[in-house]
Amino acid sequence: MKRMLPIFLMLLLLTSTIGFSQKPIFGFNQLVESEAKAAHKVINHKANLNTANYDITYHRLDFTVDPSVAIISGIVTTTFTAKSNMATVTFDLADNMTVSEVTQNTNTLTFTQNANDELVITLSQQLTQGQSTTVKITYSGNPISSGFGSFEQTTHNGTPIIWTLSEPYGAKGWWPCKQDLNDKIDSLDVYITAPEQYVAVSNGLEQSQTVNGANKTTHFKHRYPIPAYLVAIAVTNYTVYSHLVANNGNPFDIVNYVYPESFATVQHQTGVTVDIINLYTQLFEEYPFANEKYGHAQFGWGGGMEHTTVSFMGDFNRGLIAHELAHQWFGNKVTCGSWKDIWLNESFATYLAALTIENLDGDTPFKDWRVSTINSITSQPDGAVYLSDTDTTNVGRIFNGRLSYRKGAMVLHMLRKKLGDAVFFQGMKNYLSDTNLAYGYAKTPDFMANMEAVSGQDLSEFFNDWIYNQGYPSYTVTWNQPTANQVNIKIHQSQSHPSVAFFEAPVTIRLHGLGGETLDIVENNTVNDQEFLEAVNFQVTQIEIDPDSHLISKNNSAVLDVEEEMVTSKFNIYPNPVSSHLLIDKPSDVTVERILIFNAFGQRVNRLKPIERINVSKLASGIYFIELKTNKGLMYKTFLKR
Secondary structure (H helix, E strand, C coil): CCHHHHHHHHHHHHCCCCCCCCCCCCHHHHHHHHEEEEECCCCCCCCHHHCCCCCEEEEEEEEEECCCEEEEEEEEEEHHHHCCCCCEEEEECCCCCCCEEEHHHHHHECCECCCCCCCEEEEEEEECCCCCCEEEEEEEEEEECCCCCCCCEECCCCCCEEEEEECCCHHCCCCCCCCCCCCCCCCCEEEEECCCEEEEEEECCEEEEEEECCEEEEEECCCCCCCHHHCCEEEEEEEEEEEEECCCHCCCEEEEECCCHHHHHCCCCCCHHHHHHHHHHHHHCCCCCCCEEEEEEEEECEECCCCCCEEEECCHHHHHHHHHCCCCCCCCCCCEECCCHCCCHHHHHHHHHHHHHHCCCHHHHHHHHHHHHHHHHHCCCCCCCCCCCHHHHHHHHHHHHHHHHHHHHHHHHHHHHCCCCCHHHHHHHHHHHHHCEEEECCCCCHHHHHHHHCCCCCCCHHHHHHHCCCCCCCEEEEEEEECEEEEEEEEEEECCCCHHHHHHCEEEEEEEEECEEEEEEEEEEEECCCCEEEECCCEEEEEEEECCCCCCCCCCCEEHHHHHHHHHHEEEECCCCCCCCCEECCCCCCCCEEEEEECCCCCCEEEEEECCCCECCCCCCCCEEEEEEEEEEEEEEEEEEC
16 A cells, blocks of 8 residues: 555645536537538548648638529639749639639739649749739639538528538638648638628628629628638628627627527527627637627528638527637637647637536536536547547548547546646647747647646646547545544556556545545546555545546446455554553454554654554654554554643
């Protein structure tokens, strides 16, 4: 048994308990399906190496659409900087979209479109590394026929609507772009021309509406870096209303675009967005796009999609609002740098929605969330948060609710418990403000490095166990109470998957007493079959393992060690209290090999050879602990010296 006597006094003072909880918050499967929607038909897309030699700094997107017709025509003006010498420039564009003209300044350029969904443009002259230029692409077509599912033309309540959803590789289905996960567009202007009776929405801040005959052009300006898959438009007969966020003197609007038939209901649901923004701002940092807007646009898909500054919503329940809003920080400001790292988007947004439960509803609903989340995670014995190369070819695996959403979210919670709230939340702030990551891309080692820097801890084993490898632990705890003031605890762990030999974790043990007492102790479980001796000031009748569900685990059990309890109960020291000599009364088959005496501060005051009559007359008055090493193990007793 591992000796832990120096912490006796501290544990005698430990009386606090921790509890949290939750309730189901929204149609989780719908959310996952929506965020995976556009991936199904293009999941085998690889980053186009032919677009890697330039950096996009600006797009002007001029789109002309009619919600009643599945056609888009557009002029995309792109400014880019060469990363190496280049005579041609390649954009991603579905081959069913027809390009009619490309110009550079006033020069008409030659171009080709190929079956690899590439638009290859020959520049008027070679660009050298560091040089910038602008090209203007005029095109049109039926985006629905491309099969990417990223552009939809349908109806709601008999009224036509068009909307887009391009995650992860669907943007090329409706506009010429660069859609890998290593470049963000520095700045964006979107002009949407549609019949005058309709309302258009896109990223950024609306600048103007200009009527020209039967049509109206709406201009949106976005001045933050944005990947192509987060650029979006929608057009229908929206009703528009706003909520103002004070934002510590830098106010901005939450602009809601909803169907007229939904307005009476939805207007009572969206107000909570202000409370959630205020919460995320308090926990992390100011809303990342505060100089523009946040908003929601209703669209014809279940769940939602976190387009930068405007989430497209199929529902307006609080859980979905919280999840999509969270992506503005984790996913839009800092974007996962590969689909292997999708948890940096989805797990983080899932956990922030749970923090909304914790802070707006309280401990019991937050605990309910943890319980249901752990139940989902442990419903299967395998599965890692981080994806393998093979995993990235399977959209169902990328957007796996059990792993990419729930398990990663619960791992974040365990990291929070491991580091403590102050360190955890500071680490999250540092990750968001990291100059190498902010408004750019991040991978899992980037997040780990920020959490290690703020905590001063080596987190490699934690990430290896919980992020990169698979499964979860099950705990069997055996215990007995050798004296009225002590409890022995032995923790055995088994693993659900062989990829992890042992899950190191702080394990909370709750002791229940005969008189209704409770005491929570946290054991830093670092090896299997680890034993702890803890101080307790009541008779223990039962123990619970992880009573508040802070650990991913399953099939835990606690067992009273009857054999050791019987041996210990027959092992006594007397008289107690004592003035001069202690006598040892033990079973005949027990042999004492060594005796140690500790004072109330855990300091050793005596070491004795095996004797049955111990002289304590020279000890000062007070409480002492005696450890006896025997052939049956370590025995612990407490005595009072008068």
